[in-house]
Amino acid sequence: MANVQSRRMALGGHRTTGPVAALDIGCSKITCLIGRNDGTGPRHFQILGSGRQQSRGFSGGTITDMEGLERSIRLAVEDAEREAGEQINQVMLGITGAHVQCNLVTASIEIGGREITAKDVRRLQAAAMANVSTKGVEVLAAWPVAYRVDEQEGVREPAGMYCDTLGLFLSVVTAPKAMVRNLVECVGRAHLSVNALIPSSIASGAGTLIDDEIENGAICIDMGAGVTAVSVYLNGSPAWVGLVPAGGTHVTSDIAQGIGTTFAAAERLKSIYGTANLEGPGLAERIEAPRLGDDGRLQATRMERGKLAEIIAPRIEETFELIQKTLGSSGVRKVLPRRVVLTGGASQLPGVRDVATRILEAPVRLGRPTIAEFLGETLGTPAFSTASGLLLYQELGFADAVRAGIASKEYGSEVRGGAVNKAFHWLKENF
Template sequence: MAGLDLGSTKTCAVIAEVVGDLPRLPLAKVLGVGLAKNAGVRRGMVRDIDETSRSIVAALRDAERMAGVKVGAVTCGIAGEHVSARTSTGVVAVSGDEVTAEDVARVNEVARAVSLGRDHELLHDIPQEYVVDQQRGISDPVGMTGTRLEVEMYLVTVQSTAAQNLRRSVERARYRPADLVLEPLAASYAVLTDDERELGVALVEVGGGSTGVAIFHEGKIRHLASIKFAGTHVTSDMMQGLGVTQADAERLKERHGVAYQPLVDASEMINLPSTPSQGARQASRELLSHIIHQRVDEIFQLAQREFERAGYGGGRLPAGVVLTGGTAHLPGMVELA
């Protein structure tokens, strides 16, 4: 199996083999990985299909070379401001004395049968809980006695054009798009434990073009949001504040960037890239950290607002917050959060 993460700055590809105690405890054994620069995606939406396809080819070629296998189909991650979510309910009468798998399928279909809005398609339908004759909190109602079956379902939708352009980019790279998966949801399976999801935890994925927020409680996803600020905005702030190009700002961020200003020695200086007319230039590393600190702090404040909007502010997340995404690798992110 193969997976693709198409970000605003790079494309990541992974090829893995499913191992473990199947089907109870499947595990992924990573066989190969590949990275390639990508300038064809912005804020989760493909802006240049040819550039994105070239990036996909380069990343998967490296992953296939490392794994020693060729893949035909890939599962692609999708995220961005065009993603939306809502809760939907469904109710049916139980066909016999006890709930059957057919009854569950019927009530799920009723919950899915809602208007998704113009130019949107269903990405995920995730049952939150089932209710049998007003008995709540049921995860699997099959075999239970009752006459009325209800479901509360979390529906995740994406803009159809965004999904179609993503699929077209993969097809142009001569691969088959097997499925689309919401990236914060996929990341949660990689980095969150069952206990964290049960207690209450927030996943904040700080990427290049956008920041994804996903809140889990009682083992279920409860809230999804996308914040329009992320790593590329940090880079843009550095370009303006230091007078450097985008490529130089990225290099400075990777080599000297610190997200939490108090961690930096105020006397430390760094050499700035410059043009012949600018001459040799230096800046304090504290100034660089200050620029990063201000933008990342804003991102975290917006994430906190999402926690509060979802009803999980004020310490209602016992397992805390888990940071992921490329920008989360910056030193000082945990201290600032």
């Protein structure tokens, strides 16, 4: 069974020796990290520089102000370059939004009883890619979830085995061409080229899951400011991504509306006193909760901390109920892992893990970046999971058919594809 280290050795071309830059464009902040791998392991990075700026012109995965977003990107990159003493010209760019879609496709080819070769595997992946509709979309990534060798299901690496028919279940992530073009254009205006465009939810998983979780399966939930991204890892590879349109800013907005205060004051209340726990010590504590008076100015008032929890808890519960529903309708719903890792800035709110454990009915841990052993108090927080995962993505060596340059035209048309194929009845049963 191949693990992260052996995949990296097999894909030696993925190893980078010079500085690598990651650009994470979120709804509340833009982060640029510059790092260098020391060559002793995928997670042995030295962070050379970091930059963080307030995000402007970007909401819910959509650009709303090209000039504002470009300026935010420039400032974040300049800060990272200044700290690193390095100038960068290309980045690993994360992409997120409701229009980033994940679909599961199948294909099979005839082997004729001989040994399966690496070329056969590539030909099969190309066959599956031929079943993907690319009208109006760009294919961002495609990961093999499982192979079928005749009647043997769930095979991870079929090369070297013998069979008559070889089948594949492929997870394909797409995004609208206009969305991709606008994002790449905005980054280009900051004099940067895009080395790779990676789904942010997958980057979050790469940045926080340990090798055992990647190999044996885990769900990563990245609770950001505007959205919550979900990724599923199976058999040592990304398998599925999804998105829930709820995040930390929705909690802040609920507080502002609920007690009649400004967004900034609500954010401060959430950060200092916020909790999703409706039971436990400290809820009777009276806290400062400024409210807007008739003159439009904040006035000093006090309230019980438990009242604040009563505003926060329903939104957090709703978020995890939506996550549960999204996972339940995914293409991998019948093989979902039991382990859950929470990350992202909003996951740091007290009580969130307890709510997740109760609603998802699974063990939950709070994930932090694993890119290096020592990251400091700031970079080591869940808020930097996506940026660190963007740096790590190539080093982990996932078998991405898109980055490998596999296209259906290279291998002809000897395929049998589609979910209706009788040879893939097992996919319907298992996925």
